[in-house]
Amino acid sequence: MTARDFRALYERLRRESARSVVDRSRGALCHVTPERVVAAVAEVRLGRTVSLAAPIETVPGPDDPEPAVHVMTGPDPDALGADGLHFATDRFAMNVHGDADSHLDALCHVVLDGELYGGVPASRVTPDGARALSVASAADGIVGRGVLLDIPRLRGVPWLEPGDQVTSDDLTAAEAAQGVRVGPGDLLFVRVGHRLRRTELGPWNAATARAGLHPAAAGFLAERKVAVLGGDGNNDTAPSTVQGISFPVHVLAIHAMGIPLMDYLQFEDLVPVCAETGRWSFLCAVAPLRLPGATGSPVNPIAVL
Structure with missing residues:
Protein backbone atom coordinates (compact mmCIF):
# COMPACT_ATOMS: atom_id res chain seq x y z
CA MET A 1 0.00 0.00 0.00
CA THR A 2 1.42 3.37 -0.96
CA ALA A 3 1.72 6.16 1.57
CA ARG A 4 -0.89 8.11 -0.39
CA ASP A 5 -3.40 5.25 -0.37
CA PHE A 6 -2.79 4.71 3.34
CA ARG A 7 -3.48 8.39 4.11
CA ALA A 8 -6.71 8.25 2.13
CA LEU A 9 -7.82 5.16 4.07
CA TYR A 10 -6.81 6.79 7.36
CA GLU A 11 -8.80 9.95 6.66
CA ARG A 12 -11.88 7.98 5.60
CA LEU A 13 -11.85 5.79 8.70
CA ARG A 14 -11.23 8.81 10.92
CA ARG A 15 -14.27 10.60 9.50
CA GLU A 16 -16.47 7.52 9.88
CA SER A 17 -15.34 7.05 13.48
CA ALA A 18 -16.08 10.67 14.32
CA ARG A 19 -19.69 10.14 13.21
CA SER A 20 -20.27 6.91 15.15
CA VAL A 21 -18.39 7.47 18.43
CA VAL A 22 -20.40 9.40 21.00
CA ASP A 23 -17.66 9.79 23.63
CA ARG A 24 -14.18 10.46 22.23
CA SER A 25 -12.56 9.77 25.59
CA ARG A 26 -13.63 6.11 25.29
CA GLY A 27 -13.41 5.71 21.54
CA ALA A 28 -14.90 2.52 20.11
CA LEU A 29 -15.64 1.21 23.61
CA CYS A 30 -18.81 3.32 23.28
CA HIS A 31 -20.12 0.57 21.02
CA VAL A 32 -20.24 -1.77 24.04
CA ALA A 42 -26.70 -15.20 26.57
CA GLU A 43 -23.55 -16.56 24.91
CA VAL A 44 -22.79 -18.58 28.04
CA ARG A 45 -23.90 -22.20 27.62
CA LEU A 46 -21.25 -24.37 29.33
CA GLY A 47 -20.22 -22.20 32.25
CA ARG A 48 -16.61 -22.82 31.23
CA THR A 49 -13.88 -20.18 31.45
CA VAL A 50 -10.79 -20.02 29.23
CA SER A 51 -7.88 -17.58 29.49
CA LEU A 52 -6.76 -15.80 26.33
CA ALA A 53 -3.45 -14.64 27.83
CA ALA A 54 -0.04 -16.23 27.51
CA PRO A 55 2.13 -16.89 30.58
CA ILE A 56 4.30 -13.85 31.28
CA GLU A 57 7.90 -14.35 30.12
CA THR A 58 10.76 -13.78 32.57
CA VAL A 59 13.62 -15.22 30.49
CA PRO A 60 15.23 -13.18 27.68
CA GLY A 61 14.57 -14.36 24.14
CA PRO A 62 14.86 -13.13 20.55
CA ASP A 63 11.38 -11.60 20.75
CA ASP A 64 11.73 -10.49 24.38
CA PRO A 65 15.15 -8.97 25.14
CA GLU A 66 13.72 -7.12 28.15
CA PRO A 67 11.45 -9.70 29.81
CA ALA A 68 9.33 -9.09 32.86
CA VAL A 69 11.13 -9.13 36.19
CA HIS A 70 9.66 -11.15 39.03
CA VAL A 71 11.53 -10.97 42.34
CA MET A 72 10.63 -12.70 45.58
CA THR A 73 11.02 -10.11 48.34
CA GLY A 74 10.07 -12.26 51.30
CA PRO A 75 10.16 -14.06 53.55
CA ASP A 76 13.81 -14.15 54.56
CA PRO A 77 15.04 -17.70 53.81
CA ASP A 78 16.19 -18.00 57.41
CA ALA A 79 12.62 -17.41 58.57
CA LEU A 80 10.99 -20.12 56.45
CA GLY A 81 11.39 -22.78 59.10
CA ALA A 82 10.93 -20.49 62.09
CA ASP A 83 7.90 -20.43 64.34
CA GLY A 84 5.34 -17.66 64.06
CA LEU A 85 3.62 -15.86 61.20
CA HIS A 86 5.43 -14.92 58.00
CA PHE A 87 4.32 -13.77 54.53
CA ALA A 88 5.59 -14.60 51.08
CA THR A 89 5.90 -11.38 49.04
CA ASP A 90 7.15 -10.45 45.59
CA ARG A 91 7.61 -7.58 43.13
CA PHE A 92 6.84 -7.45 39.42
CA ALA A 93 8.00 -5.13 36.61
CA MET A 94 7.15 -5.33 32.91
CA ASN A 95 7.80 -3.64 29.58
CA VAL A 96 4.11 -3.46 28.66
CA HIS A 97 4.47 -3.00 24.89
CA GLY A 98 6.92 -5.81 24.15
CA ASP A 99 6.66 -8.61 21.58
CA ALA A 100 5.95 -11.53 23.89
CA ASP A 101 3.57 -10.73 26.74
CA SER A 102 -0.20 -10.27 26.40
CA HIS A 103 -1.17 -6.62 26.82
CA LEU A 104 -3.75 -3.95 26.06
CA ASP A 105 -2.85 -0.79 24.13
CA ALA A 106 -4.66 2.31 25.36
CA LEU A 107 -5.76 5.08 22.99
CA CYS A 108 -2.83 7.28 24.05
CA HIS A 109 -0.34 4.68 22.79
CA VAL A 110 -0.14 5.94 19.18
CA VAL A 111 1.09 9.42 18.30
CA LEU A 112 0.80 10.63 14.70
CA ASP A 113 1.65 14.10 13.44
CA GLY A 114 1.72 15.49 16.96
CA GLU A 115 -1.72 14.20 17.88
CA LEU A 116 -3.42 11.35 19.70
CA TYR A 117 -6.77 9.85 18.76
CA GLY A 118 -9.52 12.42 18.27
CA GLY A 119 -7.11 15.30 17.70
CA VAL A 120 -5.93 15.37 21.32
CA PRO A 121 -2.50 17.09 21.45
CA ALA A 122 0.35 14.65 21.97
CA SER A 123 1.61 16.96 24.72
CA ARG A 124 -1.05 15.41 26.95
CA VAL A 125 1.34 12.46 27.27
CA THR A 126 3.88 13.63 29.84
CA PRO A 127 6.80 12.03 31.72
CA ASP A 128 4.39 11.70 34.65
CA GLY A 129 1.80 9.82 32.59
CA ALA A 130 -0.89 10.42 29.99
CA ARG A 131 -3.39 13.13 30.89
CA ALA A 132 -5.92 11.86 28.36
CA LEU A 133 -6.94 8.59 26.67
CA SER A 134 -5.01 6.41 29.13
CA VAL A 135 -5.87 2.86 30.13
CA ALA A 136 -8.01 4.42 32.86
CA SER A 137 -10.79 4.68 30.26
CA ALA A 138 -11.22 0.93 30.75
CA ALA A 139 -10.92 1.04 34.55
CA ASP A 140 -14.32 -0.62 34.98
CA GLY A 141 -13.34 -3.42 32.62
CA ILE A 142 -14.46 -4.36 29.13
CA VAL A 143 -17.22 -6.97 29.00
CA GLY A 144 -19.02 -7.99 25.85
CA ARG A 145 -19.47 -10.54 23.10
CA GLY A 146 -16.20 -12.00 21.92
CA VAL A 147 -15.79 -13.53 18.46
CA LEU A 148 -12.79 -15.60 17.39
CA LEU A 149 -11.95 -15.82 13.68
CA ASP A 150 -9.38 -18.56 13.03
CA ILE A 151 -7.53 -17.74 9.79
CA PRO A 152 -5.13 -20.73 9.77
CA ARG A 153 -8.16 -23.01 10.19
CA LEU A 154 -9.77 -21.30 7.20
CA ARG A 155 -6.66 -21.82 5.07
CA GLY A 156 -6.00 -25.36 6.26
CA VAL A 157 -2.60 -24.62 7.82
CA PRO A 158 -1.37 -24.65 11.44
CA TRP A 159 -0.27 -21.02 11.32
CA LEU A 160 0.41 -18.11 8.99
CA GLU A 161 4.06 -17.58 8.21
CA PRO A 162 5.71 -14.28 9.25
CA GLY A 163 4.99 -11.60 6.67
CA ASP A 164 1.63 -13.10 5.67
CA GLN A 165 -1.43 -10.86 5.85
CA VAL A 166 -5.08 -11.29 6.82
CA THR A 167 -7.41 -9.52 4.41
CA SER A 168 -11.02 -8.40 4.72
CA ASP A 169 -11.94 -11.31 2.46
CA ASP A 170 -10.25 -13.68 4.93
CA LEU A 171 -12.32 -12.27 7.77
CA THR A 172 -15.63 -12.59 5.93
CA ALA A 173 -14.70 -16.07 4.68
CA ALA A 174 -13.85 -17.15 8.23
CA GLU A 175 -17.23 -15.86 9.41
CA ALA A 176 -19.00 -17.98 6.80
CA ALA A 177 -16.89 -21.07 7.51
CA GLN A 178 -17.41 -20.80 11.27
CA GLY A 179 -21.07 -19.82 11.16
CA VAL A 180 -20.64 -16.56 13.04
CA ARG A 181 -20.92 -12.86 12.26
CA VAL A 182 -19.09 -9.96 13.88
CA GLY A 183 -21.42 -7.18 14.97
CA PRO A 184 -21.44 -3.76 16.66
CA GLY A 185 -19.72 -3.67 20.04
CA ASP A 186 -18.04 -7.05 19.59
CA LEU A 187 -14.57 -7.87 20.85
CA LEU A 188 -12.96 -9.35 17.74
CA PHE A 189 -10.11 -11.83 18.13
CA VAL A 190 -8.15 -12.83 15.02
CA ARG A 191 -5.92 -15.89 15.22
CA VAL A 192 -2.88 -16.06 12.92
CA GLY A 193 -1.23 -18.94 14.83
CA HIS A 194 1.69 -16.87 16.13
CA ARG A 195 1.65 -18.57 19.53
CA LEU A 196 1.48 -22.09 18.12
CA ARG A 197 4.37 -21.38 15.75
CA ARG A 198 6.39 -19.95 18.63
CA THR A 199 5.71 -23.04 20.74
CA GLU A 200 6.53 -25.50 17.94
CA LEU A 201 9.53 -23.78 16.34
CA GLY A 202 10.79 -21.55 19.15
CA PRO A 203 10.76 -17.75 19.51
CA TRP A 204 12.14 -15.47 16.82
CA ASN A 205 12.56 -11.74 16.40
CA ALA A 206 8.89 -10.87 15.94
CA ALA A 207 9.74 -7.18 15.67
CA THR A 208 11.03 -7.81 12.13
CA ALA A 209 8.91 -10.75 10.95
CA ARG A 210 5.31 -11.58 11.91
CA ALA A 211 1.89 -12.24 10.42
CA GLY A 212 -0.92 -9.75 10.93
CA LEU A 213 -3.77 -7.86 9.33
CA HIS A 214 -3.50 -6.09 6.01
CA PRO A 215 -4.17 -2.37 6.60
CA ALA A 216 -7.21 -2.48 4.32
CA ALA A 217 -8.79 -5.00 6.71
CA ALA A 218 -9.35 -2.04 9.05
CA GLY A 219 -12.34 -1.27 6.86
CA PHE A 220 -13.95 -4.46 8.18
CA LEU A 221 -13.49 -3.19 11.74
CA ALA A 222 -15.15 0.10 10.88
CA GLU A 223 -18.02 -1.48 8.96
CA ARG A 224 -18.87 -3.82 11.84
CA LYS A 225 -18.26 -1.20 14.56
CA VAL A 226 -15.84 -3.46 16.43
CA ALA A 227 -15.10 -2.24 19.97
CA VAL A 228 -11.78 -4.04 20.59
CA LEU A 229 -9.34 -5.95 18.38
CA GLY A 230 -7.15 -8.70 19.80
CA GLY A 231 -4.59 -10.94 18.13
CA ASP A 232 -2.15 -13.68 19.04
CA GLY A 233 0.53 -11.60 17.31
CA ASN A 234 0.99 -7.85 17.15
CA ASN A 235 -2.05 -7.36 14.85
CA ASP A 236 0.38 -5.66 12.43
CA THR A 237 2.37 -7.52 9.80
CA ALA A 238 6.15 -7.15 9.75
CA PRO A 239 7.77 -5.98 7.67
CA SER A 240 5.18 -3.27 7.13
CA THR A 241 3.45 -3.07 3.78
CA VAL A 242 2.99 0.71 4.00
CA GLN A 243 5.74 3.11 3.03
CA GLY A 244 6.90 5.12 6.04
CA ILE A 245 4.44 3.63 8.56
CA SER A 246 5.80 0.77 10.67
CA PHE A 247 2.51 -0.15 12.38
CA PRO A 248 -0.32 0.77 10.00
CA VAL A 249 -3.01 -1.32 11.73
CA HIS A 250 -2.14 0.28 15.07
CA VAL A 251 -2.44 3.70 13.46
CA LEU A 252 -5.75 2.93 11.77
CA ALA A 253 -7.37 1.09 14.70
CA ILE A 254 -6.17 3.20 17.63
CA HIS A 255 -5.47 6.62 16.12
CA ALA A 256 -8.13 6.82 13.41
CA MET A 257 -10.97 4.78 14.95
CA GLY A 258 -10.30 4.72 18.70
CA ILE A 259 -10.23 0.91 18.90
CA PRO A 260 -8.07 -0.42 21.77
CA LEU A 261 -5.82 -3.30 20.71
CA MET A 262 -4.74 -6.41 22.58
CA ASP A 263 -1.46 -7.86 21.34
CA TYR A 264 0.21 -11.25 21.80
CA LEU A 265 -2.75 -13.11 23.26
CA GLN A 266 -3.02 -16.89 22.93
CA PHE A 267 -5.98 -18.82 21.56
CA GLU A 268 -4.68 -22.38 21.63
CA ASP A 269 -6.81 -23.25 24.69
CA LEU A 270 -9.92 -21.62 23.24
CA VAL A 271 -9.86 -23.08 19.71
CA PRO A 272 -10.54 -26.72 20.74
CA VAL A 273 -13.54 -25.67 22.85
CA CYS A 274 -15.00 -23.57 20.02
CA ALA A 275 -14.39 -26.36 17.51
CA GLU A 276 -15.97 -28.98 19.78
CA THR A 277 -19.10 -26.93 20.42
CA GLY A 278 -19.28 -25.39 16.94
CA ARG A 279 -19.64 -21.95 18.53
CA TRP A 280 -17.07 -19.23 17.94
CA SER A 281 -18.71 -16.48 20.00
CA PHE A 282 -18.66 -16.15 23.78
CA LEU A 283 -18.94 -13.75 26.68
CA CYS A 284 -15.58 -12.07 27.23
CA ALA A 285 -14.29 -10.09 30.21
CA VAL A 286 -11.14 -7.97 30.05
CA ALA A 287 -9.82 -6.33 33.22
CA PRO A 288 -6.74 -4.15 32.72
CA LEU A 289 -4.89 -2.96 35.79
CA ARG A 290 -5.97 0.39 37.19
CA LEU A 291 -2.81 2.30 36.27
CA PRO A 292 -3.61 6.04 36.08
CA GLY A 293 -1.87 7.64 33.13
CA ALA A 294 -0.58 4.38 31.64
CA THR A 295 -0.40 3.77 27.89
CA GLY A 296 -1.37 0.12 28.35
CA SER A 297 -1.59 -2.77 30.77
CA PRO A 298 -0.82 -6.45 31.03
CA VAL A 299 -4.10 -8.23 30.55
CA ASN A 300 -5.74 -11.63 30.99
CA PRO A 301 -8.94 -11.73 28.93
CA ILE A 302 -11.35 -14.47 29.99
CA ALA A 303 -13.73 -16.17 27.57
CA VAL A 304 -16.86 -17.59 29.19
CA LEU A 305 -18.58 -20.24 27.11
Missing part, protein backbone atom coordinates in the same frame (compact mmCIF):
# COMPACT_ATOMS: atom_id res chain seq x y z
CA THR A 33 -23.58 -0.54 25.33
CA PRO A 34 -25.31 -1.92 28.45
CA GLU A 35 -27.86 -3.60 26.18
CA ARG A 36 -25.09 -5.38 24.26
CA VAL A 37 -23.44 -6.52 27.49
CA VAL A 38 -26.74 -8.03 28.63
CA ALA A 39 -27.14 -9.74 25.26
CA ALA A 40 -23.59 -11.10 25.47
CA VAL A 41 -24.45 -12.95 28.67
